[in-house]
Amino acid sequence: MLSNPPGIEDIYPDRIDAWDRVTGAARDVFRLGNYREIIIPIMEYTEVFSRGLGDETDIVSKEMFTFEDRGGRSLTLRPEGTASVVRAYVANGEYNRLSSAKFFYCGPMFRAERPQKGRLRQFNQFGAEFFGSSDPYYDYEVIAMMHAISRRVGIGDFTLLVNSIGCPGADCRGEFIEQLKRYFTNHREALCEDCKRRLDRNPLRILDCKQEGCAALKKGSPSIADHLCQSCREHYTGVKEHLDAASVAYTEDPFLVRGLDYYTRTTFEFVTDRLGGQNAFAAGGRYDSLVETFGGKPTPAVGFAAGIERMLLLAGDAAIPASRLDAYLVHGGGESLRQATALARLLRESGISADLDPQGKSFKNQFKKADRESARFTVIIGGDEAAERSCTIKDMATGSQEKLPADECPARIRESLTGAKGRHGSD
Ligand code: HAM
Numbered sequence: 001m002l003s004n005p006p007g008i009e010d011i012y013p014d015r016i017d018a019w020d021r022v023t024g025a026a027r028d029v030f031r032l033g034n035y036r037e038i039i040i041p042i043m044e045y046t047e048v049f050s051r052g053l054g055d056e057t058d059i060v061s062k063e064m065f066t067f068e069d070r071g072g073r074s075l076t077l078r079p080e081g082t083a084s085v086v087r088a089y090v091a092n093g094e095y096n097r098l099s100s101a102k103f104f105y106c107g108p109m110f111r112a113e114r115p116q117k118g119r120l121r122q123f124n125q126f127g128a129e130f131f132g133s134s135d136p137y138y139d140y141e142v143i144a145m146m147h148a149i150s151r152r153v154g155i156g157d158f159t160l161l162v163n164s165i166g167c168p169g170a171d172c173r174g175e176f177i178e179q180l181k182r183y184f185t186n187h188r189e190a191l192c193e194d195c196k197r198r199l200d201r202n203p204l205r206i207l208d209c210k211q212e213g214c215a216a217l218k219k220g221s222p223s224i225a226d227h228l229c230q231s232c233r234e235h236y237t238g239v240k241e242h243l244d245a246a247s248v249a250y251t252e253d254p255f256l257v258r259g260l261d262y263y264t265r266t267t268f269e270f271v272t273d274r275l276g277g278q279n280a281f282a283a284g285g286r287y288d289s290l291v292e293t294f295g296g297k298p299t300p301a302v303g304f305a306a307g308i309e310r311m312l313l314l315a316g317d318a319a320i321p322a323s324r325l326d327a328y329l330v331h332g333g334g335e336s337l338r339q340a341t342a343l344a345r346l347l348r349e350s351g352i353s354a355d356l357d358p359q360g361k362s363f364k365n366q367f368k369k370a371d372r373e374s375a376r377f378t379v380i381i382g383g384d385e386a387a388e389r390s391c392t393i394k395d396m397a398t399g400s401q402e403k404l405p406a407d408e409c410p411a412r413i414r415e416s417l418t419g420a421k422g423r424h425g426s427d
Contacts, residue, residue, distance in 0.1 A: 007113070007121030015312065022311050023106055025152035026126040029145050030104040035128050038103040040084040046074040051293060052083030054261025056202040063111040065121075077110035081305060082262070082287070085129045090296035100132030106308075118278040118310045127284070127305030131291065134300035136238030139266040139286055140246070142304050143239075146270060146282050147248050149306070153315045155272075158281070160249065162268045163256035164236035165204070165224055168289070172229035177203055179222040187217050207257045218255055225254040235265055262287040266302065275310055282306035327377045327413055328370035329356035330363055336386035343379065343391060343406050350410040352417070354379075370396070377413055381406070 004010065011019060030037075046066050053060050065077040078084055085103055095101045106126040113119050128145060130138045143160065150158060166172040180203040188196060192211040199206065207218055228236065243250055250268075258267045267285035275281065284304025291299035327347055331340035340356050347354035355373060360366040363382070370378045380392040391406045393413065404412060 005121070007115030009120060009122070018312055018315065019308065022153050022308055022315060023126060026106070026149050026306070029148045029152065030128055033102070033141060033145055035102040035104040038085060038088060038105050040078070040081060040088055040105055042108065043075050043077050044084055044087065046076040048083050048087050049076055049079060052086065052262060052290060053080070054202070056198060056205050057259055057261055059111060059259065063113055065110045065112055079111045080109055081105050081125060081127050082129060082303060086290050086294050086301070089131055090291060090294045096296060098132070100130070102128070102130050104128040116277065118275045118313055120309060124308040125305040126308060127303060129301060129303035131299050131301045134235070134288060136235050137242060139239045139302050140242030142284060142302055143243065143268055144246055144248055146304050146306060150270065153311060155311065155314045157274070158270050158272045159251055160268060160270055161253040161256050162239070162250045162266065163224070163253050164228060164232055164265050165257055165263055165267055166228045166232045167264050169229055172227060172232055173224070176222065176224050176227035179227070180204065180206070183221050184217065190217055202261070204257050207255050208259050223254040232265055239266055258283065258285060262290045264288045268304070272314060274314060278310065281310040281314060325355055325373040325375040326353045326417060327379050328373055328375035329354060330366040330370065330378050330380045331356065331360055332382045332386070333360070336381045336383060339386050339389070339406060340381045343381065343409060347410050347413065350414060352410060352413050376417070379409060
């Protein structure tokens with residue numbers, strides 16, 4: 001038997017309802033906020049990510065699936081969506097010329113991480129990116145969208161962490177990084193080998209290191225909160241004011257730097273303690289320099305992405321109704337199979353889902369299959385029914401049966417289905 005590579009999973013039909021509920025909620029919320037879908041490629045030239053995310057990040061230095069194309073150019077399976085959306089935004093002058101643009105995306109991402117619960121090598125994200133303004137309103141808007149999506153899918157027990165990591169200015173993050181360097185240089189021996197290297201090249205990354213020794217040092221390290229320049233401080237206050245006004249609860253975490261180098265000012269994460277080691281199910285922030293890094297004109301931007309598999313783990317399946325087939329057709333072979341096939345076609349044309357087994361051995365066997373499919377009705381066409389072009393509809397919930405002309409079957413099932421929905425809706 002062939003198996004899938006570790007951390008690369010199949011998503012079986014029984015998870016699709018839950019899947020659709022999560023992505024459907026995201027799509028609804030994006031539509032309400034006037035975000036429009038962009039479909040970005042699954043693979044890019046490697047420099048899109050190395051330049052976009054930063055060479056020192058774990059993702060670029062250790063986790064990318066990278067290979068050469070036949071012409072010897074380096075390609076990478078996308079580990080995230082933001083860099084691709086920025087590349088696409090810069091490449092398409094039409095969007096670039098608009099004063100602002102709102103995009104969302106949904107699809108698989110690839111990171112060569114050590115697989116465990118909620119941490120996969122192929123996982124799926126939905127995300128949104130806003131381009132064109134540094135107004136804190138937009139930081140709030142993307143956070144509020146993720147907040148609304150979580151609520152819609154029934155995830156309530158999370159903490160929203162927020163921070164501002166300032167701008168690269170000398171009087172802001174520049175000064176902070178100098179202080180960090182001094183602090184960690186004094187504690188160099190306690191740092192992991194990766195962080196010793198980061199000390200010279202990108203000390204901010206040390207704050208994101210999960211190694212015990214480095215994480216412990218973080219507690220006594222300088223805090224960005226004490227180093228924000230005036231305009232970053234005002235921006236951060238603006239974001240918090242919007243969140244307060246919308247009653248979106250948050251916790252400030254001055255060490256939230258995130259694992260990607262493109263962030264400026266706002267960073268945020270939606271975290272829970274229900275995911276073991278993987279505590280964030282959605283995250284994002286502002287990246288005001290990335291469009292320029294990709295050759296576009298200076299364009300402030302902010303966005304987020306959520307892990308669909310992690311959201312499914314949190315939402316659970318309980319609140320999600322099992323998928324139901326409307327009608328399973330049971331037949332006696334020969335002429336009754338022919339009539340059942342025609343009736344299945346008629347039902348489907350009327351928008352009623354229908355299924356049958358042309359090889360259906362016994363009635364008992366076919367009833368078992370109807371059960372397994374959680375069919376709402378079974379429609380029986382045995383020898384007698386075939387002779388009189390009728391069918392017997394059995395309501396699987398109540399056990400009641402009714403015989404009627406086959407061509408009246410779709411209308412009767414439709415009536416029962418909408419009646420049932422109507423009753424349910426008025427409960
Ligand atoms: P990220 O924090 O790397 O941010 O990923 C966002 C979400 O993707 C995580 O919170 C998590 O739910 C999910 N995720 C990440 N890695 C895995 C994995 N190995 N297995 C399962 N789920 C995973 C970004 O990707 C940024 N592009 C977010 C962003 C958008 N920032 C600005 N705009």
